[in-house]
Amino acid sequence: MDRSLAPDHLATLVGDFPRTPAYRGLRKALEELIGDGRIPLGTRLPSERAVTRVLGVSRNTVTRAYADLVAAGFATARQGAGTYAAVPLDRRRAHDHALHALGTAASTEGVIDLNCAAGAATPGVAAAYERAMAALPAYLASDGYLPSGLPALRALIAASYVRRGLPTAPEQIVITSGALSAIAIIARALSRPGDRIMIESPVYSNAIEALRLGGGRLVSAPMADPLGDEGWDLAAIEATLRQTSPRAAYLIPDFQNPTGFLMRDGQRARYAAALRATRTTAIIDETLQSTCLSGDPMPAPFAAHATDAFTIGSASKLCWGGLRVGWIRAPRSAVDRIIAARVQMDLGSSLFDQLVVAEMLEADGALATRRTQLRQRRDALAQALHEHLPGWCFRLPDGGLTLWVKMPHGSATQLAADVERKGVYLAPGPVFSVEGGADTWLRIPYAKPEEQLVQAVRIIADAWSESARDTGHRRNATRRLIA
Ligand SMILES: Cc1ncc(COP(=O)(O)O)c(C=O)c1O
Incomplete structure (x- = not known):
């Protein structure tokens, strides 16, 4: 229609x-x-x-x-x-919520791909592949189909929730092919055509389309001022819940993508109470949970406040996106529904990749190295922005992989098209917004090496000053015409 x-x-x-x-x-x-x-x-x-x-x-x-x-x-x-x-063709990507790496191979000459907030494998992944290779023969006599996942990996993941203060049995864990697939499976399992699903805005853009897969209609709840301290406007969220009574709400409390906010304990408790009042099921995306850079203890998982919540995790940021391993922690009563929804799409995730992730979870130390590296990259990006684009504003997040940056004026969509011609891929604000808008914002990830980030900022600054010059010329020409 x-x-x-x-x-x-x-x-x-x-x-x-x-x-x-x-x-x-x-x-x-x-x-x-x-x-x-x-x-x-x-x-x-x-x-x-x-x-x-x-x-x-x-x-x-x-x-x-x-x-x-x-x-x-x-x-x-x-x-x-x-x-x-x-x-126009060159801008189409800004309106297509599907966000993915564009440069593909690491060797794509001269291209800096900041479209995707992901970097190289965490140190230790190659060694984990080798150990997994040694463990593989024991599984080759089986048929290899594991719709709920490799038992050893489910047990390790359940234990990680227990350590974070959330009692969890291995049977509550369903391994998926990445977190994005987990979002799609939950949407299919929970929503019927026409159901409302509340979603933050701006938000991780691929979630927008994945949540629609169950036929649900998205209702957006705007995040609070991205340059302030609150992150979530709970009064507005409570009002949206009361007015729309959504079936489910998708939220990213741990280093929200793209804004980087971390939801505080008190905010989690209040948010969960509001969801209970409208019988709305929480879909909690914890993909970025492992990227805390401050060293401060993390708040309790959101599901500790909402027993009927579905929690999503991923090995992508912890280990490597190339593994394609994620998971769902479901309430016990809903596990069968999740498995039924998953087998409509695929019959299980790669057994070998699950072995690799199990090896990574058992190894110590890799994450600490990863965090030190990310902290240095975040600071290098922030420093380069201050230096080359002093009028641009952003808040330094305590975790996640991205800076959410405000340009003082102009169109981020246009700027992204301009810098693309110079070899830098960037996602402009409208990509992350459910209804569009946010066109003076850009998401700049800091998952790539420092020298690439600094080089990218120089290129962005060049494109920005060129466009400012053009706008100035246009303004002067208009003034001449009017005079
Ligand atoms: C919030 C969030 N959810 C899900 C994903 C997708 O993760 P995966 O690679 O596990 O599918 C990402 C990737 O950046 C993300 O930031």
Whole structure:
């Protein structure tokens, strides 16, 4: 079914636009609204006649504005059906919530891929592969299908929750092919078409599409000021819960991706109470739990406050994304439902990779090295930003893998397209926002080596000053025309 934009809503969104000339002002306003996602892609724009009426402009103005919008790639005209919001090819990725590494091979010459918040394997992974190879023969006589996972790995993961203060039996753990697959499995197991699922915004963008897999409708709860200290606006979250009574809520309390916030104990208790009041099931993504850089003790797991919560973990940040091992800690009564949902998609995760992760969990010391490395990288990125882009703002997070950075003005989508031409891949704010928007924000991960980060910031700063020069020229030209 088409999604249409009501004429009055368009008038509110467009607001007061420059009318010298009106067709250009209207086209620019629409371009900006489509560019930052406030008019979602594929939305049918109101008819020319309706726009003429609500904006009080001539029909010619609207015809010309729509034609120019189509010529610039921000709309497509379908014969007899109307005009639909689109984005030019080079910007399409900003509106596609699917985020993945673009440079693929480590050897992709001259490209710095900061699209994906992931780095090389933790030291010790290669040795764990060797030990796993030695352990493998014992399993080769079995059929190798393990829909709930390798028993030894389930036991190790359950023990890690017990150490964090959350009693957990191995039977409550289901191993998945990464955390993203865990999100999709839980969405399928929990939601029916039309159910509401509450989600933070901005948020880890792949979760947006994975949560929709069960047919649920997403309701977003905006995070608090990204430059402040709170992270979660609990009053707004409580109001959203009361108004929408969602079936489930997906949250990332440990170093929220992309903002980096860590939810405090008191906030967890209050959030969990609010979820209980509306019988909303918590889906807790702890993928970044292992990336604490402050050395302070971590708060108790969210599930310690919400016994019916589903918790997601992953070996990707702990060990290596190439392993594709994640897991779900489910309430005992829901384990069978999770396994049933998982076998609709795959029959189990790679047994060998599970052996590698089990070897890593048994080895000591690797994580400490990883954290020291990440701390140095985070600080190097922050230092380079202060030095080369002094007007840009961000909060230094105590963990996670990303800085969430505010540009003083301009479009992050445009800047990401500009730096891509110079060999740096970056994800602009709208990628992380459920409804679009956030186009003055950029997510810059610090999982790559320091020299690459510093080089990337230099390239971003170059593109930024070039675009500022262009904007300055455009402004001066406009001033000359008006004068
Ligand atoms: C919050 C969050 N959840 C899930 C994932 C996906 O993890 P995996 O590689 O285990 O699928 C990521 C990856 O960055 C993430 O940041």
